Every structure is written in C-alpha cells, then in structure tokens.
Amino acid sequence: MLKVAVIGTGFIGSVHAKNIAIHPGAQLISVCDASPEFAKRAAKATGAEAVTDAGQIFENKEVDAVLIATPTNTHVDYLKRASKAGKAIYCEKPIGLDYHEAEQAVEAVRIAGVPVMLGFNRRFDASHAAVKRAIEQGEVGKIEIVQLTSRGPQPPPIDYVKVSGGQMRDQTIHFFDLLRWLTNDEPIELYATGAALVSAAIGDAGDVDTSIVSLRMASGALCQIDSSRRAAYGYDERIEVFGSEGLAESRRQNFRGMALYKGRSIVEDGLHPGWFERIEQSYYAAFDAFVQSVNQGTIPRPSLEDGLKAQLIADAATESLKTGQPMKIV
Amino acid sequence: MLKVAVIGTGFIGSVHAKNIAIHPGAQLISVCDASPEFAKRAAKATGAEAVTDAGQIFENKEVDAVLIATPTNTHVDYLKRASKAGKAIYCEKPIGLDYHEAEQAVEAVRIAGVPVMLGFNRRFDASHAAVKRAIEQGEVGKIEIVQLTSRGPQPPPIDYVKVSGGQMRDQTIHFFDLLRWLTNDEPIELYATGAALVSAAIGDAGDVDTSIVSLRMASGALCQIDSSRRAAYGYDERIEVFGSEGLAESRRQNFRGMALYKGRSIVEDGLHPGWFERIEQSYYAAFDAFVQSVNQGTIPRPSLEDGLKAQLIADAATESLKTGQPMKIV
Amino acid sequence: MLKVAVIGTGFIGSVHAKNIAIHPGAQLISVCDASPEFAKRAAKATGAEAVTDAGQIFENKEVDAVLIATPTNTHVDYLKRASKAGKAIYCEKPIGLDYHEAEQAVEAVRIAGVPVMLGFNRRFDASHAAVKRAIEQGEVGKIEIVQLTSRGPQPPPIDYVKVSGGQMRDQTIHFFDLLRWLTNDEPIELYATGAALVSAAIGDAGDVDTSIVSLRMASGALCQIDSSRRAAYGYDERIEVFGSEGLAESRRQNFRGMALYKGRSIVEDGLHPGWFERIEQSYYAAFDAFVQSVNQGTIPRPSLEDGLKAQLIADAATESLKTGQPMKIV
C-alpha cells in the first residue's frame, strides 16, 4: 500500500486526491494547500488529513510519495525538497517556467535517486495508448506522417494566458510529448505560424490562440500539429499516425451514443463538452502506472527528461512563431 | 457477346436497358414496349431497335437472351414464350401474381431447359454480398439471429398497392429471399403482425404499411423483419446476421460524406433519398452475373425456384397477418 | 445530506456503496451483509460502518434511506420492513420472484407512504435518456416501430439461470421496462419464440438463451426485442425508435476510439467487454435521481408499479415461449 500526500488541491489536485483515495494500491494520507479552506475541502471529500505547510509532508516518515499539483512556479522547489526527503514524486507538468531552473530540478532528482513521473497524462488515454500499441506491434510500419489536433473549447482567462508561457508551452507542449512518445523519435526542425484569431486580448498579450506547427523528425517522418484555444463544438483532440503499412487513429469521440435521423440528415451527439471530460480517465490510469512503477522499482515514464525535451521543442516553436523562420531543435 | 432484348421499358426496364448497353460482354439488340413512345425513348437512349410486339423478339434468331421487365401479370406468359423460343431469360420479380400460375411457368422453363435468373437484385448489393461472403467464410459461426429492416421512403400509389398482393408479397418478399440466401436455410414457421399506421387508404384496401415478422428457421435460428412503407429520413435498408462467432452487418449508409460539428451535435449527411439510389449498383451487378452464368453454362441464381419459395413465405406471412396466428411454412 | 445504508454488498451492492460514498448529497452510514467478510470489505472501501443484521439498519434513526441489493428472494421482506421503519427505499430489480408476493410489497409500501424507486437503471443511461428526450420533444413523431437489442456477453452460471425465472424475467424484463418508458404506452399483445442455441444446460433447465419477442402496443405501434445470453464481441445493447417524423437511436458504442486502416479494412475498437462497462454510468445517475426525488418530495420513477407491469409482460412472454401462441397482456 503506497502512502501518498497531495500538495496543491486546486481543480487538478482534487482530481488526483479522489483518484488516490479510490485506488486499491494506494492510501491518501494528507492533502496540503496554502489555503486552509482548499485543504479542508479536499480532506473532507477523501477522508485524508488536511495540512497547510508542505514541510509537514516532507518530514512525515509515513508518506512514501507526493503528488505535486501546485502552480508551476513552485514545482522546482517542491521537486528539490521532496527528492531530498526521499519521496517518490508524481509532478504535474510542466517542470517549471524556465528551462534553466527545470534542469536544476532534474539534477537534484538525479542525485537523490528517487523515482519521478511527470504528469503528461494524455499518454494514458485508452485510445491514444491503443495507437501506441498498434505502432509498437508494427501495424503502421515505418512512420511517415503524424497529425495531431487540439482545439478548444474556450480560451483560458487572460490572466492565465499571460503567465502561461504562450500557446506552445501551455497547450501544444502536450502534443510535442505525444509526438515523441508515439514515434519513439525526436523532432530536429520545426516551423510554426499562428495568429490571435479568437481573442484580441491574447494577441495584445503577445500570444497566439490559433497555430500550426510543421516538424521534421530524425527518421525523416513529418508531423503537423494544429492548436486552437476555441472550438464551437466542444473539445476536439485527435491523433493520426500514417506509415508504410497503414494508418492508426485515435478518433474524435462522441460524448454519448444518441443519433437522430430526420429528413436529409443524421444528427449525432457531439464531442465531449470540455478537455477534462475527454481525458478524465487518463488521470487515474497515469497514477496507477506510477504506483505500479514505484512498487516494481521500474523507472516511471514520462520522466522529468521527457518534460525537459518537450520544453525544448516548445521553446523552438515559440521562437519560430516570433521570427517567422524554421528553427533547428538542439 | 450476348445479344439481348429488353421487354418492357418502364422505369426499371429502362435501367436494365442502359446497363446492358454499357456492359462489355453484352449487346442490346431490341427494346420492346406496348407503348411505341416508351419503346422509342428507350431505343434513342441506347441505340437499340424499338419494337412494340414481343413476338418479334422471340422470333429473332439473333437474340440470345431476353430481359422481362413488364407488369407482373404478363411475366408467366412471357416466361413460357421466351423459354419455348430457347432464349436465356432474366425475369424481374415476382414470377407472377398467383402461386399456381408461377408453378406453371417454372414447369415450362424446366422442360425447355433454358437458363433463367429471377431479379432479386439485392443479393448483388456490394455490402449485402460482403455479408454473405463473411458468413460463408465462417466469420459469423452458427447463425442465431437475423435482423432485416426495410423502410420507406414513401408509400407507393394506392392503385399500385391494390394490385401488389400486399406488403408481404410486394416489399417484404425481397427480404424473405435475402434471409434464405444469407442463411442457406429455410424458415419453417412465422408470425406476422402489422397495421396501416401511415396511410388510411392502404388500410381501407385491406393491406398494412407497417409490419414485423418473426421467423424460425429449420436450423433453429431466429429472424426478425420489420417493414415500413414510409421513412421520414430516406430509404433505410439494413441487415444483421448474428452468430456464435460474431456479427456481420450491412450498415445504414450515408448518401454523401459531409459532416458538420456545431454546438453539442454532429450533423451528418443522411441516408439515400430513395430505394433506387441505395441499390442502383446492384442492377448492373445482377445482370453481369447473368451474363457470366450464361457464358459459362452455370445455373443462374436466384432461380425461379428461389422465387417460388419466397412467394410461399410471403403467402404464409399474409395469412398470419390476417389470422393473428403463427403459421407453418409448407 | 441524505443518510443511506446499503443492504447486500455483493457485486452490485458494492457498486452502489461506492457511488453513495462519492455522492455530494448523500452520506453512507452503514453497509450490511449476512457475510461479515463481505460487509467488512465494503466498509473498508467506503469508510462506512459494517453490520450483519439488517434489523440494526431499520432501527437506526440516523438512517434516512436504504438501498436493497440482496438476492431477489429477500426483496419483499426487506421492502416491507424498511417501509414500516419509514425509510426511503431504492430497491434493485425485480421486486420479487412471484407476482403475488410482489403485489403484497407494493401494498405495504403504499400504506407506509414512503418513496420507493426500483432499480431499472437503464433508464438513466445517458444515451437512452437522450432518445427519450428526443421522443418527448416530438422529434420522432408518432411512434411506429421500436427495436431493442440485448446480447451477451456470456451466459450466467447455470445455477443462477435455474433460479432466475427464465430469460424473459431476468434479461428481457429490462427492455420491457424501457419499451413502456420510451413509448409512454403499454403493450397489449405479444408473441415470443426462442431456443437454447448457446447452452444445452440452459435448455435442459427449461429455459432459452436466444429469443425474439414481437409486441403490439395500445397505440398500434409495433416492437421487436431480441435477446441473447452470448455475444462473441462483447456486450451489445441497442435502441431504435422509429416514427412518423424520424428515427432516434441509442447506438452501439465503441469501448475506445482507436481505428486502424490497413489494406481493404478499417479495424475499430469493439464494443464494451461486458454489460457493466456499458451501463456503469447509469447506476450513479439512477441513485442521483433518487436523492433528488427524495429531497424534492417528488415520486421516484421507475416506481414499484413500473416493476409490477414489467413483470406482467415477462410472465406473458414466458407463457408465449411455452405455448407457441400469441398472448394478450392483461
């Protein structure tokens, strides 16, 4: 039984806390939030103890593992302290706001030798994972074209956008990680173009809300990613991996299974209303993988290194957006 | 090159005439209709000779085969005369209005020994045929439940309904044939119930426009057929064959491939507007099978005997509708 | 906050206990099972108190509502005792093994005046409920044909089959309830035919494992239900409601959204592996409706009377299977 504490009980931390509470191989010991109200609410929903100082968790010998779900600017500090305390760590993405800072966290973790998993949970979506399996089984052959789509449903608050690092680092980064994972390959060059077509405020903040990125992989494979902060039809996420032997797809999914046939049309239920409904299941699956990995002593994936590499790609894409020029990824 | 004449150039006779004209293994010699205007129009569209007396065709030594597409009450007479003249015959369904009369035609053809194919063209629909192939390859295993659907789009004119022999003999008969063909089995008992839910005039004529038929097969398999003369969303034809190893389906098909994602819905193009658009392709495929069969000296299927058996089932279903009782099929 | 106790913590009782534990408007007080081990396991998973005597629950003033998930032969007794104790009741279907006994329970509940909901949870499946809404909004028009399908995935243990009352009362009864609910209409006559095509042991026990039922409704609408205890491709549940204005469908649903395009085929993820995966969500939604109903003082539906009516139809269908004759439902 893995004894776990959650640090940060905002929206996604609370999701994690509930998943840990119902996981048969884990026990939720404490939930920690700087806000006593947030901590208490999460404690009440899960039966765990509420604390407001993360230090109590790091000092608690009973705690085997911590799940970090605090704001990004605190991740590196908590990674360092938790690893020094010898805890196994599940850390929400991204590692940090700054590549240099992120490297320091990676180094600290390496020295401490604790297992760390980075929360690129989309790898654990059942449909995406089935695509990955098909690729590994050779069903697709040699990969030639990858298409990734991430749209909507609504732009985040402008205050969030301003500190997010931009669309590449905040939204598209998930798909840079998926690309690396699906292909078992690295992008070597990219070209990005975009615009603020949805929200003038996003444009004024120097960011884009609609973008396309072309990438060339070391193997020669090509990739297209399109990202939009708004979709008028719910949350739209889609994967296509096209190769010499066939095409594997993680499809658009209807939220429910109702269809109405009338006149010259068939009206089906639409997509999931939001990103969370679409990928909710993957949070549990990701945590489950973490538990298994810690129990079996294997290295958890996605790792901090995976996080660093995705950050590098996002930086290059941000630079390409700015300069209008293709960028090497090094 | 098979030299063919078409007798009857109404809607479906004209379809056949055009198919024969473009078939690389056939040559359309004559088109015959009691109406000189109809005959001429068909002749103009195909480049064939127009005649108004079928006798000219039976006497024409150049003609190898005739395609009979005249009203049902003339089929038996033409079948007798064409077989006596030694012509290969493709005859539109049904054989005749009357089972006794139909048996006489079958007998005449047997004596003459000419190849005859009955126009149950749905057997040649590409999707239905793929279901049949899957069954023959064992993909479905032992058949347990068959579901057949035939709906719409609009009731035929009431004058047509009155002489049609009723919904079982006119519409559902195609599916009695499909059932025998798909299962390679015979129904031994059935129960039918129905009503005139769409058109009071059809009810006044003693017929139904909406019906369901339950059938038990010699093998023990069960079958459900639902038929409606009206569908508010185009023509709806569907096959399901469920067995010990799996399910084979000939799906509802979208007429085109457009989809619109908006709000909480996905609006797709609907079904084919009418039965002809849905199964148009099967007419050519059926005629092509006839040509190949005549050329290779094999027995064309569906045969006249297939037609007789379907008629027997339709008669039992009509009787069940009337009596409200299950009927043995003998 | 509704304080709830669960009586019976086998598979489905445990599902309910977990749903109650995470419901924000409910609090799980006790879990009760004759087996101390079962009771303890459920208590541990939910944080509730474990008891082995249901009497303790009925006497506990703190408990507002009980959820009965024990074997069918105990339902009537618990319904009587719980209603006498003034508890609101959520009772798993069916009411009892015997129609007469069931009527007694209905009477006892009526006298006590407590709110009771019967666990026909399929009414709360999101897709089925969307079909119901479409009908109520007039999208389908006047209902003409209903098709219901329930197949697989595996026959229950033969010991269960022997005490289940037969396929009609155990499996198809859910669809008799759905039919009444979807159409807001009552069946007046039916014809059922079936066979033991899957399991000889089921046939030896005097039951069928594959069946079709034709029903005629008071409004004139027709209905077909096909049921199978085995499907080689997972659990297959499907609803079609066809009317004068269109067709509403609760579709077959893929378990995941992966597709593989290779050669002449597209291989998609199949259906849900079992019935539970397919309708799991409806258990929570049903309990949620119960909580709302109790809080708002409205009459919970499906009611015990709904349960009685479904039982009546199942009895008639069982009789029709036996006699081979159509049966009036009175």
Added chain:
Amino acid sequence: MLKVAVIGTGFIGSVHAKNIAIHPGAQLISVCDASPEFAKRAAKATGAEAVTDAGQIFENKEVDAVLIATPTNTHVDYLKRASKAGKAIYCEKPIGLDYHEAEQAVEAVRIAGVPVMLGFNRRFDASHAAVKRAIEQGEVGKIEIVQLTSRGPQPPPIDYVKVSGGQMRDQTIHFFDLLRWLTNDEPIELYATGAALVSAAIGDAGDVDTSIVSLRMASGALCQIDSSRRAAYGYDERIEVFGSEGLAESRRQNFRGMALYKGRSIVEDGLHPGWFERIEQSYYAAFDAFVQSVNQGTIPRPSLEDGLKAQLIADAATESLKTGQPMKIV
C-alpha cells in the same frame, strides 16, 4: 443539345467520352486521338465518329464544344486553336507545363471570348461541394484552420513522375485549388517540407513523395496540406474547415457498408481502392456544370485564371521544398 468532341482518349478522356454520351443535354460527335486504335475504341464504346487529327474537329461547324484530355504539353496549343475556332472548351488540368506558356493560353482565350472551364473536378465531388455550401451558409463562421489530406494509393510510374513537375504541381495542386475555392480567399505565404520516404527513385528524380505544406491566407486563416504518393489502405482524401462557429468535414468514406464484429474489434470495409473510384462521380458533375454554364451564358468555374493561381502556389511550394524557407506568394 450541346455537340461535343473529345480530344485525347486515354484513360480520363474515355471517362469523359462516356459521360458525354449519356448526358441528356449533350451529344458526342467525335472522339479524336493521335492513335487510331485509341480513337476507334472510344468511338465503339460511345457510338461517336473517330478522328485522328484534331484539326478536323476545329473545322467541324457542327461541333459546339471540345473537351481537351491530351497530355499536358499539348494543352496550350489546343486551347489556342479551339478558342480561335470559337469552340467552348473544357480543358483537363493543368493548363500547361510552364507558367509563361499558360499565361499565353489565358490571353488567347480572353481575346476569343469563348467560355473555358478547367478540369479541377474535385470541386464537384458531392461531399466537398456540401462543405462549400455549409461555409457559404455561414455554418462554419469565420474560417480559422483548413486541413486537407491526399494520400495514395500508389506512386505513379517513375517516367510520369519525371515529367510531372513534381508532387506540388501534380498532386497537391488540386488541393491548392480546393483551398482557394473553399475559403474564397488567397494564400499569401507558405512553407513546405517533404522527402522521398516511399520511393528512392522519386528521390533520385529530385522529387518528394511525402510532404506537408503550411499556408497563411490573406484573411489570417491557416492551412495544412499533407500529401503522400502511397497509402497502404486505398485512396485517402479528406477536408476539414474549422471556423469560429463550427467544423465542416468531407469525411473518409467507406467503399462499401459491411462491418464485422468479432472479439474486441469491429472490422469495417475500408476506403476506396483508388482515387478514381473515390471521385469518379465528380467528372460527370463537372461536365454537367459546363453544359449548364454554356447553355446559360454564365462564366464556367473553375476558370483558366483559377488554374493559373493554383500553378503559382504550386511553384512557390516547390521553391520552399527546395530552399527550406517560407515563401511569399506573389
């Protein structure tokens, strides 16, 4: 009745000849090919007169319109001669091998004032046209992202590739035209990258067989086009237009409607085996639009100018492939 002659009776010229022969508003007068054998074969299939010298057609006063389906290097000469002879012209794409030469043809046609339509037949695909209509009706809102896919099924013969002008000018050009037509907008900048992943011979010839192109439109909308010369699953063509109000899609289409449910999978019929099966219907629809346009005296679209603009984009994309740099389109 429009009297038409076809010049060039290779594969696509023969398709056109048959469509003209069955069009009720057109009459096929002559078919012309430098090869007497080709001309005769087409004449036999359609009942038209065979000629081997296009001059005879230009001099034939009976001929109202010519359809040019000869090799690309002859188009400009025939366009000039046919327009001088006052014929209406339907010309297969592209206008010519060379932009300068193409401009001369456009100029000659402008002076002659004859109606000319360029054979970008994909605009007449029923599903693509439905997407266009949805856009015009405002269903998509302001266009933000366009995705176009064209893959397979097999690379053309290397000799064809060598004279084709490259993938951009030969394959992707259709999609440059679709992009302009769908958006009613012009691309102003593009970036293309590609490789010979399928065929080393294509690489040796200095061409690519797999490519992605990013385009920015004057309105700010973004577009991605991926093209492959090979798909292991038939011919794959797909359109997505994403805008502020919704998404319109011309979907992948199954060739037939068969599905097989087995174990954990659903196996559906795959895509069309080749590009011709997928877009065959559009050739007739395009010719029909030409006939209507000539009869009504409206300007046929796509026009020669549309052809010139697509050629300009293809040239820029070819240059971007070569230089690895984004290119302005001017």
